[in-house]
Amino acid sequence: MINQLSWKVGGQQxxxxxxxxxIFAIALNRLGYYLYGYRHFSSRIKGGHTNNxxxxxxxxxxxxxxxxxxxxxxDQETIDVNYKELHGKGVILADAKFTPKKPEDTEASLYAxxxxxxxxxxxxSLMKNMVAIGATSAVLDLDIQVFxxxxxxxxxxxxxxxxxxxxxxxxxxxxYMKKQLVDGIEIMELEKADGKKRMxxxxxxxIALGAVAAGCRFMAAYxxxxxxxxxxxxxxxxxxxxxxxxxxxxEIAACTMAIGANYAGVRTITASAGPGLSLKMEAIGLSGIxxxxxxxxxxxxxxxxxxxxxKQEQSxxxxxxxxxxxxxxxxxxxxxxxxxxxxxxxxxxxxxEEYQCPVIILSDLQLSLGKQxxxxxxxxxxxxxxxxxxxxxxxxxENKAYFKRYEVTEDGVSPRVIPGMKNGIHHVxxxxxxxxxxxxxxxxxRIAQMDKRFRKIENIRFNTPVYKNAKHExxxxxxxxFNSTRGVIEEAMVRLENDGLKVNHAHIRLIHxxxxxxxxxxxxxxxxxxxxxxxxxxQLANIxxxxxxHAEKIIKHVKYDGNPFLPHEVYTKCKELF
Amino acid sequence: xxxxxxFRNNVKPNWCPGxxxxxxxxxxxxxxxNVGLEPENLAVISGIGCSGRISGYIxxxxxxxxxxxxxxxxxxxxxxxxxxxxxxxxGDGDGFAIGMGHTIxxxxxxxxxTYVVMDNQIYGLTKGQTSPRSAAGFKTKSSPLGSIEQPIxxxxxxxxxxxxxxxxxxxxxxxxLTALIEAGxxxxxxxxxxxxxxxxxxxxxxxxxxxKENLTKLSDIEGYDPSNRENAMQTLMKxxxxxxxxxxxxxxxxxxxxxxxxxxxxxxxxxxxxxxQNYFDKLVGEFM
Numbered sequence: 106m107i108n109q110l111s112w113k114v115g116g117q118q119x120x121x122x123x124x125x126x127x128i129f130a131i132a133l134n135r136l137g138y139y140l141y142g143y144r145h146f147s148s149r150i151k152g153g154h155t156n157n158x159x160x161x162x163x164x165x166x167x168x169x170x171x172x173x174x175x176x177x178x179x180d181q182e183t184i185d186v187n188y189k190e191l192h193g194k195g196v197i198l199a200d201a202k203f204t205p206k207k208p209e210d211t212e213a214s215l216y217a218x219x220x221x222x223x224x225x226x227x228x229x230s231l232m233k234n235m236v237a238i239g240a241t242s243a244v245l246d247l248d249i250q251v252f253x254x255x256x257x258x259x260x261x262x263x264x265x266x267x268x269x270x271x272x273x274x275x276x277x278x279x280x281y282m283k284k285q286l287v288d289g290i291e292i293m294e295l296e297k298a299d300g301k302k303r304m305x306x307x308x309x310x311x312i313a314l315g316a317v318a319a320g321c322r323f324m325a326a327y328x329x330x331x332x333x334x335x336x337x338x339x340x341x342x343x344x345x346x347x348x349x350x351x352x353x354x355x356e357i358a359a360c361t362m363a364i365g366a367n368y369a370g371v372r373t374i375t376a377s378a379g380p381g382l383s384l385k386m387e388a389i390g391l392s393g394i395x396x397x398x399x400x401x402x403x404x405x406x407x408x409x410x411x412x413x414x415x416k417q418e419q420s421x422x423x424x425x426x427x428x429x430x431x432x433x434x435x436x437x438x439x440x441x442x443x444x445x446x447x448x449x450x451x452x453x454x455x456x457x458e459e460y461q462c463p464v465i466i467l468s469d470l471q472l473s474l475g476k477q478x479x480x481x482x483x484x485x486x487x488x489x490x491x492x493x494x495x496x497x498x499x500x501x502x503e504n505k506a507y508f509k510r511y512e513v514t515e516d517g518v519s520p521r522v523i524p525g526m527k528n529g530i531h532h533v534x535x536x537x538x539x540x541x542x543x544x545x546x547x548x549x550x551r552i553a554q555m556d557k558r559f560r561k562i563e564n565i566r567f568n569t570p571v572y573k574n575a576k577h578e579x580x581x582x583x584x585x586x587f588n589s590t591r592g593v594i595e596e597a598m599v600r601l602e603n604d605g606l607k608v609n610h611a612h613i614r615l616i617h618x619x620x621x622x623x624x625x626x627x628x629x630x631x632x633x634x635x636x637x638x639x640x641x642x643x644q645l646a647n648i649x650x651x652x653x654x655h656a657e658k659i660i661k662h663v664k665y666d667g668n669p670f671l672p673h674e675v676y677t678k679c680k681e682l683f
Numbered sequence: 684x685x686x687x688x689x690f691r692n693n694v695k696p697n698w699c700p701g702x703x704x705x706x707x708x709x710x711x712x713x714x715x716x717n718v719g720l721e722p723e724n725l726a727v728i729s730g731i732g733c734s735g736r737i738s739g740y741i742x743x744x745x746x747x748x749x750x751x752x753x754x755x756x757x758x759x760x761x762x763x764x765x766x767x768x769x770x771x772x773x774g775d776g777d778g779f780a781i782g783m784g785h786t787i788x789x790x791x792x793x794x795x796x797t798y799v800v801m802d803n804q805i806y807g808l809t810k811g812q813t814s815p816r817s818a819a820g821f822k823t824k825s826s827p828l829g830s831i832e833q834p835i836x837x838x839x840x841x842x843x844x845x846x847x848x849x850x851x852x853x854x855x856x857x858x859x860l861t862a863l864i865e866a867g868x869x870x871x872x873x874x875x876x877x878x879x880x881x882x883x884x885x886x887x888x889x890x891x892x893x894x895k896e897n898l899t900k901l902s903d904i905e906g907y908d909p910s911n912r913e914n915a916m917q918t919l920m921k922x923x924x925x926x927x928x929x930x931x932x933x934x935x936x937x938x939x940x941x942x943x944x945x946x947x948x949x950x951x952x953x954x955x956x957x958x959x960q961n962y963f964d965k966l967v968g969e970f971m
Contacts, residue, residue, distance in 0.1 A: 135971070304970040314966060320956025322947075323762055325755075342966065347947025347954060351762065354788035358755040361748065365728065365759025368746060369767070370952030373759070391749050479970075484963050489956050507692070523952055524726045524744035524760065524767055532739050534747035543694060544739065 108163045108296045111170040112241065114234075115156030115187060116179030118149060125177070125234035126157030127476075128259065129241065132251045133161050134305040134478055137298030141166045141592070142476040143669065148330065148414045154182050163296050167442060167477070167592025171673045174293060175244060176213075177237045179220070181205060188213065196293075198240050198282070200233065216240075216285055223277045232274040239278025243286060246294045249279050304479040308446045308472040308589075311482070312376070312402055313338035315450030318487045321372040321400070322348030325362035327355055327381060330414050331470045332404040335376040356381040360388035360401065368397045368533065370494075370523035372454050376402035379421050380411065382465075386428045389463050391535045393433025396511065396519070396558065398457035400450075402466045404473040405588070407667050416667030417470045419588055420640035422648065425465050426617045432555075434562040436460065437617040439467040441572060441591040443479045445614065446472065451487045452568070459492035460561045461518060467616060469639065471589035471669045493520045499528035507531045507541035513553050517560030562618055570615035571623040574598070580609040582679050583631035585624075587613045587645055590637050590670055597675035606683060613645065619652040633682050634659045637675055641665040687716040690725075692742040703854035703880030703891075704734050704801050710857055711770065711799065712741060714864035720768055728757035730773030730782060733808045734801035734880065737772050751782030754789040754798065761796050764950040765940055768868055769796040775816040776806050779835045783815070786837075789873055790844040794939040797867040797874045800837070801854075803882035804889045811885035821888065836924050841875050842916050847933040848874035849915070851926060853894055854881070863929060872938040879927075901928030910934075 112129070116122045123144065130140050141160045147153040160170050173190035176183070178199040188197065188211050195213035199205035200220040207215040218240050224232040235256075242249050252275055260267045286292060313335045316324070322343060326336040340350040348371075353359040359375045366373040377385065382403045392399040405421045407413025425437050436456055440449040450466055457464040499508065499522065510531035512519045519540075522529030532542030537554060539545040572591070575583075582601065584594045591612050598608045611627050613620070628634055628649070636646035636659060643661030650656045662678045664670055690712035698704050715725050725743035729735040731750035738745030744767075748756045757771035771789075778786050778800045789798065805823065806812040812825035816837075820829040841849045848870040852860040860878060867874030879894050899922050901907045907928075908914060915931040940946055947954060 302971050304967060306970045310970065317966065318958055318963060320954075320958070322951045322954055322956075323759075325759065344943075344945040345962070346958075347945065347949075348951055349762075349943050349946060351758075351792075353755065354784050357752060358785055358788070361752040361755040362759035362762070364748075365746070365756035366763040366951075367759075368756075369726070369760040369763035370950075371763035371954070372956065373763070387749055388752070395746075481967055481971075484958065484960060523764075525723055525764055525950075525952070527721075527723045530723055530742060530744055532745045532747070534739065535749055536747065542739075542745075 106294050106296050109170070110161040110175070110245070110293065110295055111158065111173045112161065112175045112177070113156055113158040113173055113187060113190070114177040114237065115154065115183030118147060118153045118155040119151035120179055121231070121234045122155050122157055122179070125237060126159055128252060128255050129238055130159050130476065131255045131305060134303065135254070136251055137300040137303070138162060139165050139478040140305060140476070141169060141478070143169045143471065144474060146415050154186055156183065156187065161295065163298050168596055168672055169669065171671050175241060177241060178205060179233070184208070196244055198237060198244070216282070218278065218281060220278070223281065224274055227274050227277060228270050232271055235271050235274035236278035239275040240282040242275070243279045243282035244293055246292045249275050302481070304481055305476060306443060306479055307334060307474050307476045308443050308468055309334035309404065309474065310338060311443045311447040311479070312450045312466065312468065314482065315447040316374050316454070317342055317346070318484055319372060319451040319454040320489055321374050321454060322346055323366050323371050323373040324350040324375065325353050325359045325366070325373065326350065326375050327353055327359050327377065329378045329381050331406055331473045332376045332378050332381070332402060335402060356384035357388060360385035361391070364388060364392050364397050364399055367399055368523070374400045374402065376404070378404050378406045379408045379424070382421060382424065382428070389435070390429035390431055390433055392463040393429065393435060393558070394535050394537070395533050396461040397533070398461055399463040400453045400457050400466065401463060402468060405467065405469040413667045417669045418639050418665060418667065419469050420644065420665070421467065422616060422640070422644040425467055434460065434462045434558050435617060436462065436464040436562065436565065437467055438464065439587040439614055439616050440472070441588055441612045441614060443472070443477055444482065447482045448486060449614070455488065455490040456567070458494060459490060459518070460565065461492065461521060462561065467588065469588040475589065493518050495520050495522045495526070495529065499526060501528055507543070509540045510542050511538060511540045511554060511557070513540060513557045517557045565618060567615045570620035572612040572614055573610070573627070575609035575611065575627055577607040577609055578630060579607065580631040581606045581633065581683065583609045583611060583627050583634045584637060584675070584679070585611050585613065585634060585645065585649065586637040587616065590639070593670045593672045593675050594637055596672035597679065600672070600676045601679055604680070606679070616648070619648060621652045624649065625653045628653050628655050628658070632658065635662050635679055635682070636660065637662045637670060639664055639669065684719060685716055685721050687713045689722055690715050690742050692740065694740055696740050697736065698733060699884050701883040702733070703803065703882070704737065706854040706857055706860065707799065707801050707878055707880055708737055708740055710860040710864055711737070713861045714868060715743070715768070717861065717865050718868050724766070725768050725770065726760050728753050728760060728769065728771045730777035732774040732777050732806070734772065734774040735777060751777050751780070752785065753777065754782060754785040757796050758789060758792070758794045761794055762951065764952045766950050770799060771796055772799045773801070775800060775802040775804065776814050779815045779837055787840070787844045790841055790846045790875065792939050793847055793872040793936065795872055797864065797876065799864065800875070800877045801880040802877050803880050803886055805882050805886040807882045807885055836919070837877050838919050838924055838930055839916060842912060842931060846875055846931065847872040847936050849931040850874070850876045850929045851878070852876060853879045853898055853927050855891065856927065859927065866929065870932065871941070872936060897925050899926050901926050901930065
């Protein structure tokens with residue numbers, strides 16, 4: 106019996122690799138297993154090696170695993186690229202069609218299964234993926250009935266015959282493999298899961314759903330990897346609520362259109378990846394100086410320029426904090442799990458309206474696209490707060506004076522009115538302006554308005570700016586990360602603690618303004634601080650040095666080869682320090 | 684009911700004496716009153732440049748954005764509140780250089796807003812550089828030997844991009860210009876009005892007198908039919924674009940708003956933000 110399994114399916118892009126993984130994963134999720142997926146893919150539609158690695162567990166998992174139990178291969182390249190991940194008792198299930206060869210330096214077993222041949226006999230070679238699922242089920246001793254519901258949902262539209270053919274293919278794969286396993290090969294029987302219903306989704310789904318829950322009714326966006334799923338979800342769901350998505354001509358239009366819509370009173374989102382964010386920067390400055398609420402998602406990927414568009418990286422941190430020319434108040438948040446992506450997105454709309462400034466939701470490719478099991482999300486923790494948005498009527502003023510939209514107030518936040526409101530007329534401009542929005546170059550006014558804008562975020566109220574698992578008053582190591590590294594750090598921490606080290610973990614959820622008060626005590630009480638991040642220069646480590654000091658004990662642990670960290674990489678780095 | 688005086692504020696424009704933009708401002712204020720608007724129901728969204736300041740000189744909601752981006756901001760405003768009248772405005776550099784991408788796409792998208800371009804064939808606020816509307820050979824600080832690029836023909840461009848309302852005017856023709864802006868506001872879809880608005884400081888070629896000599900009024904062309912796109916194109920080419928009046932209008936094509944799947948009749952800005960629990964549960968269930 107095993108309580109955890111790591112399974113990978115690989116082949117050429119466009120061969121149905123993704124849907125194979127999808128069907129396998131959805132079925133297991135419905136049995137109550139916790140899943141965590143990672144897709145390796147390239148920026149092309151057909152051809153090129155792709156694989157989908159799925160971890161299955163009876164307990165919560167938030168990271169891919171160091172090794173691999175089963176590799177399903179549709180070509181030799183899949184074996185050659187991935188076999189080193191297999192442990193000694195691992196199994197390769199390869200399509201007999203390409204006469205698979207097992208590399209010499211592995212103890213894993215290889216089974217050539219006629220995936221394509223069986224599928225062709227049953228009607229079409231397209232079903233070779235189903236045969237592979239069946240063969241996998243045999244190794245896991247899994248009842249193939251669990252796939253029936255999923256197959257019905259996916260192929261039901263094509264008719265009952267297609268559904269039954271696909272189920273036949275799964276059964277044929279299962280039966281074939283069962284026969285191969287008779288001679289004493291160890292079956293990897295999975296421990297039973299709890300059978301509870303949980304969601305299975307990617308971070309981008311959670312961001313989009315969070316926006317819907319927050320009352321967002323409009324999105325302006327331009328397609329880009331790995332952010333497009335957000336607009337694709339919202340264009341399906343917003344019409345039922347009267348809203349819509351506009352696919353704009355470019356990223357600048359997306360951001361400025363979102364600013365126009367927010368100015369006019371509708372909660373609006375825009376989302377992109379690094380290249381798009383670079384183009385949006387001038388508009389983000391406009392949102393800052395005009396104090397127009399704006400929610401922007403940045404799903405980080407490998408940069409700079411086109412960089413590694415389908416690979417993991419966390420290198421936009423500095424750009425998101427400082428990218429705009431000039432100085433504006435801005436909030437940069439970084440959810441670390443799919444749950445947080447949902448709740449933080451919903452909260453981003455509140456913060457944008459309360460502080461009347463741009464709010465950037467930072468994600469990364471692994472969080473945005475890694476499909477995983479999530480406890481059901483609820484509306485109960487979603488609040489709608491609109492700050493100083495003026496509701497009701499505004500009394501007539503004596504003279505025809507403009508409304509003081511930029512009134513200098515104690516907390517820096519001014520009353521906000523939207524077009525259409527009587528007696529609320531004021532001017533909005535990206536030029537420095539006075540309290541009514543009229544352009545002004547007066548030195549005193551400049552200072553008053555700059556100070557007012559920055560006062561807004563001096564005492565920002567943000568629920569849980571740092572996720573902390575810090576039970577040690579004096580820790581040997583404080584592990585710090587943000588976004589999708591949460592899982593690897595958690596796993597490395599368990600192993601380090603088993604080795605007798607005292608380890609604390611801080612995951613930064615509010616990147617800017619930096620939660621110094623929360624982080625400083627943890628840094629002070631640790632002997633070493635290891636900052637784990639997917640970039641080359643150690644951007645979070647540098648931000649920490651700027652804000653909390655203690656440069657002497659802050660150690661950068663960076664990875665920028667396009668792949669997410671593995672737990673053992675964090676573990677090994679920390680072990681080397683002691 | 685509001686009169687054009689209600690659209691005046693107490694801000695003194697920083698335009699040069701004699702600038703064509705004063706008349707454009709007056710025409711916009713008159714047109715707004717003539718179509719029966721109240722100041723709070725008008726939003727003027729402008730770009731950057733001398734003419735971009737116009738949103739601060741009209742007593743209405745106004746948003747002075749960034750260079751070249753008045754159109755996406757204006758479209759966002761209209762999407763949020765379909766009950767508002769939205770006028771985007773700016774200069775030829777704003778609309779036909781840095782913002783040209785937005786201009787073409789706003790035309791083909793056909794959201795119901797009006798775009799008034801003040802076309803002076805020069806960059807004024809940066810003190811006299813060539814514009815995408817400057818004629819070949821035009822000498823400026825940035826083209827001391829004369830421009831070696833061809834100017835854009837915005838009206839022909841609009842027709843090819845699928846415009847449903849294309850008009851051109853001259854800033855001194857206050858009455859005609861006012862009528863065109865009114866027609867643009869009433870038009871269901873995107874309306875583009877290019878206005879020759881002379882720069883008296885930096886453009887010594889395309890002066891008031893030059894326009895008076897070179898412009899042809901479409902109303903003087905016998906039988907001109909603005910519903911005939913092919914003829915509109917031929918007329919523009921024949922006159923090198925130097926015509927004024929309603930060049931083309933297509934009243935049959937639906938606006939973007941009319942085509943959006945299930946778009947809310949009440950402005951989105953007034954929508955209830957709270958999500959129905961059953962609908963949310965359904966969305967959650969789809970991931971299970």
